[in-house]
Amino acid sequence: MGLLNEIAEKLLKNFLSLKEDDWIEWIAQPNDWQDDCDKFNGCYFIVKQMPKYPQHPRCQCQLEKIAKPKPYITANATCDIRKFTGYIFDEEKNKGKKKLFESWGYTIEDSEYLQKLYISQAIQKYCNGEYRYAGVNDYGAKINIIITLTNQGGVKQHINTIWKLGQKGNIDLATPYSGHSY
Ligand SMILES: [Zn+2]
Incomplete structure (x- = not known):
């Protein structure tokens, strides 16, 4: 058990608390692992139509719950x-x-x-x-x-x-x- 495991566990718990109609902002952690995480950074997804999470072992991307986007206001x-x-x-x-x-x-x-x-x-x-x-x-x-x-x-x-x-x-x-x- 290390710090990384603790972080991963915390992120996963947060993810599991989300409902499928919740909206999230994907927050990627900068890294040089050649993964797709950076492409999702700052994007808004509804939980039922979002990329696989976590993307890969040791993915430290965070999902921040946000309000449903509003046309022409927040989208x-x-x-x-x-x-x-x-x-x-x-x-x-x-x-x-x-x-x-x-x-x-x-x-x-x-x-x-x-x-x-x-x-x-x-x-x-x-x-x-x-x-x-x-x-x-x-x-x-x-x-x-x-x-x-x-x-x-x-x-x-x-x-x-x-x-x-x-x-x-x-x-x-x-x-x-x-x-x-x-
Ligand atoms: Zn990631």
Whole structure:
């Protein structure tokens, strides 16, 4: 039994006291272990959709219980309009997505509308814990959010989108369409 064990035990006890609908801020301890812990530092997660904890033996990350995030107050979503103008509707880069979005009645002219719609739906869903933790890439943690597009005829498309999880309740759109959600 050493100090490390005592610390680990204390952290684990704290974790076990959390309920699945509680929210936490992940606080990583700086280290050079090449783990993913740093990517979660400062991120807000609902307990039922958070990375594995502890991440690894001797992980000393702390989970600090926080209030449920509030849209536009303690959480914000950003979406670069070029995800639509320069990707979905780009003649060369769209890989079939332009045709798909156009079949639902959207053109490049609707890019600003789609940007606003994505932001408002994503921030509400994230703050409600209606997202799925989707692992990490080189840049950080990712989450999936289902966005619903309703065309003029009232037909709904439920599509998967991927967001990069930033610090302090910030999410940023990474992938505007990663398949359908049925
Ligand atoms: Zn850790």
